[in-house]
Amino acid sequence: MSRETLFNAAILALLVAVPGWALAAGEPFTITLATRAVIFALAAVGLNIALGLGGLVSLGHAVYFGIGGYAMGILAWHAQSHTPLIDGWLTLPGTKSMPVIWLVAIAASALAALLIGLLSLRTSGVYFIMITLAFGQMVYFFAISWPAYGGEDGLPIYVRNGFPGLNTLVPIQFYGICLALLCAVLALNAALARSPFGLALNAARQSPQRVECVGLDPVRLKLVALVISGAITGLAGALFADLNRFVSPVMFSWQMSGEIMVFIIIGGVGRLFGPVAGAGLYVLLEHLLGGVSEYWQIFLGGLLLIVVLFARGGLAGLIAGRRVAHD
Amino acid sequence: MTEPVLSTHGLHKAFGALAATQDVSIDLRPGEIHAVIGPNGAGKTTLIAQICGTLAPDRGEVRLLGRDVTRLPPAARARMGLARTFQISALAMEDTVLQNALLGALGKAGRPWQFFGAALGRADLRGRAEAALDRVGLWDVAAVRAAELSHGQRRQLEVAVALTLGPRAFVMDEPMAGLGAEGSHRLTALLDGLRAEAPILLVEHDMDAVFALADRISVLDGGRLIATGSVAEIRADKAVRAAYLGDAA
Numbered sequence: 001m002s003r004e005t006l007f008n009a010a011i012l013a014l015l016v017a018v019p020g021w022a023l024a025a026g027e028p029f030t031i032t033l034a035t036r037a038v039i040f041a042l043a044a045v046g047l048n049i050a051l052g053l054g055g056l057v058s059l060g061h062a063v064y065f066g067i068g069g070y071a072m073g074i075l076a077w078h079a080q081s082h083t084p085l086i087d088g089w090l091t092l093p094g095t096k097s098m099p100v101i102w103l104v105a106i107a108a109s110a111l112a113a114l115l116i117g118l119l120s121l122r123t124s125g126v127y128f129i130m131i132t133l134a135f136g137q138m139v140y141f142f143a144i145s146w147p148a149y150g151g152e153d154g155l156p157i158y159v160r161n162g163f164p165g166l167n168t169l170v171p172i173q174f175y176g177i178c179l180a181l182l183c184a185v186l187a188l189n190a191a192l193a194r195s196p197f198g199l200a201l202n203a204a205r206q207s208p209q210r211v212e213c214v215g216l217d218p219v220r221l222k223l224v225a226l227v228i229s230g231a232i233t234g235l236a237g238a239l240f241a242d243l244n245r246f247v248s249p250v251m252f253s254w255q256m257s258g259e260i261m262v263f264i265i266i267g268g269v270g271r272l273f274g275p276v277a278g279a280g281l282y283v284l285l286e287h288l289l290g291g292v293s294e295y296w297q298i299f300l301g302g303l304l305l306i307v308v309l310f311a312r313g314g315l316a317g318l319i320a321g322r323r324v325a326h327d
Numbered sequence: 328m329t330e331p332v333l334s335t336h337g338l339h340k341a342f343g344a345l346a347a348t349q350d351v352s353i354d355l356r357p358g359e360i361h362a363v364i365g366p367n368g369a370g371k372t373t374l375i376a377q378i379c380g381t382l383a384p385d386r387g388e389v390r391l392l393g394r395d396v397t398r399l400p401p402a403a404r405a406r407m408g409l410a411r412t413f414q415i416s417a418l419a420m421e422d423t424v425l426q427n428a429l430l431g432a433l434g435k436a437g438r439p440w441q442f443f444g445a446a447l448g449r450a451d452l453r454g455r456a457e458a459a460l461d462r463v464g465l466w467d468v469a470a471v472r473a474a475e476l477s478h479g480q481r482r483q484l485e486v487a488v489a490l491t492l493g494p495r496a497f498v499m500d501e502p503m504a505g506l507g508a509e510g511s512h513r514l515t516a517l518l519d520g521l522r523a524e525a526p527i528l529l530v531e532h533d534m535d536a537v538f539a540l541a542d543r544i545s546v547l548d549g550g551r552l553i554a555t556g557s558v559a560e561i562r563a564d565k566a567v568r569a570a571y572l573g574d575a576a
Contacts, residue, residue, distance in 0.1 A: 191443050199446040200439040203419040203430045210417045210427075213379070214434025214492060215405035221439065 007320035008273040011280070015179060023172050031171040032243070037283035038178045039239045044263035044275030045185050046232030051261070052270030053193060054225035055205030060116065060132030061260050063139050064230040066252035067112055068105035068237025070143070073155040073247035075101050080158055098163045098177070101238050109234025110227050117226040121219050136254050143249035154248025161242055168242075178239055182276070185232055190272055192228070201225050233260070262300070266307055268316030277315040330393060331356050332526055333409070333496045338377055338387035347373040348384065349550040353528075355496055360518065360527045362537045365547035366571050371530045372414065374547065375500050378528070379411045380404045392495060406437065408495030410525075412485040412502055420474040424465055424484055427473055428456035431491030459490040463517060479510030486517060494525050503533035515539055538562075546571060 015038065022030035043065055050056040078085045078094025086092040095101060120131040144152045160168045168174045192198045204211045204218035211218040241247040250256065259282070267278025282300070289296035311318045331354035340348040347370045355361050365371055376382035378389055380401035389397045396404050405411070418427050429446055432455040433439055447453065460466050463483040468476065473484060482502055489497055502518070503511045515536050521527060522542075531537050537544065538558055545555040548570040554561060561567055 194445040194447070195443055196433050196441040196446045196449065196452070197439055198442075199422075199426060199430060200433055202422065203427075206419040206421055207417045209381075209413070210419060210430070210488075211434075212381075212401040213405050213411045213413075213417070214431045214488065215402050215437065216434050216439050217400075217402050224440070 002320075004271070004316070004320040007277075007316060011273050011276055012183075014280070015182075015276075019172060019175050028171045031175050033283055033287055035171065035175045035178055035243055036240075037280045038175065038182050039236050039243060040260070040263055040279035040283065041276040042178070042182045042185060042239065043233045043236035043260050044267070044279050045182070045189055046229050046234075046236060047260050048229075048264050048270065048275045049189060049192065049232065050222075050226050050229035051264060052274070053198060053201050053205065054222045054229075056121075056222055056226060056229075057129050057261075058132045058226070058229075059129050059254065059257050059261065060134075060136035061230070061233050062252050062254065062256035063112055063116065063136050064109035064233040065237035065240070065256060065260065066139065066143065066247075066249070067109045068234035068239075069241035069247040069251040070149065070155075070237075071105035071108050071234070072101050072161065072238040072241040073157060074149055075104060076157045076161055077149065077155050096159070096161045098161045098168070098238075098242070101161060101242075102235055105234045105238035106231045109237070110231040112234075113227045113230025114223070116230075117223045121222055121226070133254060133257070136252065136257055140249055140252040140254070143252050150248070152249060154246055154250075157241070157245045157247070160245055174243070178243075181235065181239070185235075186272060186276075193272070197221070197224070262304060264314075266304065266314050268314030271314070271316035271320075274314055274316040281315065329357055331390075332392060333378070333498075333528065334390045335374075335378065336388045336390070338374070338384050338389070340373055340377060340382065340384050346550045348377065351387070351547070351550075351552050353545055353552060353555070355526045355528045357526055358522055359542040360522050360529055360540045362529045362531055362541035362544045363547060364531065364534075364537060364544060364571065369547040370550040371547055372500065373550075375411070375498055375528075375530060378498055379409065405434065405492065408492070408525075410489035410492045410494035410497050412482075412489055412497070412499045414500040414504060416473075416481040416485055418473040418481060418484060418488075421472060423470055423472055424460065424476065425453075425456060425469040427484055428460050428469075428487050428491055429453065431459070431488040432456045435492050455491050459487040460484075462490060463487040464513070479506050479513070482506060482510070482514060483517070486514075486521075490521075496525050497521065497527040498530075499527060500530050501532060502529070503531055503536050506533075511536055 019031045019034045047061045050058050075094045076096055079096045084091050085094045116135050120128055123131055149155050162168055163177055166173045200211060200216055201221045204221045208218040237251060263278035263282055264275045266281055268274030285300060289299050307314055334354035336352050338348050338351040351374060363371055377384045380399060388395055391404060391407055391409055429452050432452040436452060460469055463486050465480060465483055465487060502514055506514060511533060518527060518540055541558055543555060544558060544561040546553050546567045553570060554564050554567050
């Protein structure tokens with residue numbers, strides 16, 4: 001077994017053991033913290049497909065995270081207020097069903113990623129970063145100024161949405177749902193990285209010229225990667241809103257985009273479990289240091305500096321060593 | 328005369344006041360190696376960029392297999408069978424030699440939208456990639472990362488990737504650049520055997536390799552084609568001697 005496999009297995013074990021311990025010890029707050037970490041991890045795994053595989057430094061992933069959040073918020077708000085979602089030639093009600101909400105979140109954020117990608121992938125480098133940031137800001141200010149769904153105040157949802165056969169109000173059950181989704185997406189990510197598509201995308205990141213000269217279109221490869229990436233981050237957004245039972249424009253903020261990227265940089269860019277490790281460490285620090293000072297992010301900044309200067313591969317690089325070519 | 332595989336007609340490209348390509352008409356016939364030589368700044372790289380589609384000409388036409396491809400993007404020309412190797416190796420450096428060759432095979436198959444199943448497990452792609460590596464003599468380093476290859480090996484890998492495309496024409500930009508005597512002998516022998524498969528448009532500075540390989544030579548100077556002919560004709564051409572060859576010929 002390679003060191004990376006051990007690293008991944010250790011993280012998975014922690015994801016099971018910590019909430020397991022919290023359940024036995026009667027510490028529901030720890031389970032909520034773990035849920036928060038898993039959802040952040042899911043958002044970051046999404047970004048890592050664009051960033052790690054495709055080399056797309058998207059500073060606008062909060063768009064997809066927020067769209068997922070509002071997909072949940074809008075559907076659930078119509079259901080709880082008993083008003084139809086659409087009332088025209090076709091009447092559509094809201095819903096409190098998680099699977100339906102997830103599908104809407106995935107579809108809406110994938111569509112947004114497609115539109116943003118079509119425009120932003122005409123550029124590269126720092127221009128790409130700025131365009132994705134600009135889209136993020138546009139959507140953020142739109143959400144603030146759109147009064148129908150709470151505007152700046154956001155939308156509270158009174159009861160967590162349901163999942164067939166489970167009681168999502170029990171923290172460990174909701175955690176189980178989130179962890180299962182994270183594992184499914186990690187499996188998808190691993191499959192993608194090894195697939196013919198992954199091979200081509202990986203090469204498009206390193207040398208777009210090369211990919212063109214074998215007759216493939218690097219921009220289309222990256223566009224598809226961005227759509228998959230946005231869809232996953234959108235799913236995470238729906239879960240995040242459900243965890244908090246609240247959605248607000250903060251989910252669209254550029255700080256949110258930055259945080260998702262920080263998870264990846266701390267954990268290890270392009271590494272399968274890097275975003276998971278990064279999100280876990282972030283939530284742990286937030287909890288431990290947040291009690292010391294409300295300016296705890298000063299310490300986070302210091303950590304980020306150390307990682308960027310001395311441990312470029314992030315936690316994964318530090319513990320599991322350099323990335324080896326997978327076969 | 329047989330129809331050329333690849334040709335340009337009255338190609339013209341200017342950057343501001345600098346005419347990098349002026350009225351260049353050149354053709355590549357089946358079975359030949361056609362070398363393009365010229366001093367630095369003669370417009371060789373600009374010409375290649377227009378032939379491969381990374382640079383649009385101001386005027387003129389590029390034809391591939393009897394079709395006007397002047398407005399086609401590079402990927403479309405590659406799919407038609409135009410295989411290019413780069414002056415500065417443009418390989419996926421973090422990937423292994425085999426993965427680089429597999430990319431070519433994947434491009435040839437033309438179906439990158441497969442999201443499941445390992446690329447390395449695809450027998451069809453792998454067979455094609457391994458055959459190409461075997462041919463250029465990189466079989467024993469298939470599992471090594473491209474970044475760890477020697478300069479000469481990277482050149483060989485460039486050729487291997489081109490081979491996986493099953494090309495109808497090769498365009499090679501200074502494949503001998505930076506190679507030692509041994510490396511350039513090995514590559515010369517490799518290219519010599521390729522012309523039967525597909526003709527090669529060879530832009531090269533290494534005159535030993537050009538004289539050893541070329542069936543015809545074209546000379547560029549200041550963006551213009553000043554001569555085209557057999558090796559003997561070019562060696563004897565006064566204008567060429569003045570512009571470029573000097574005493575070397």
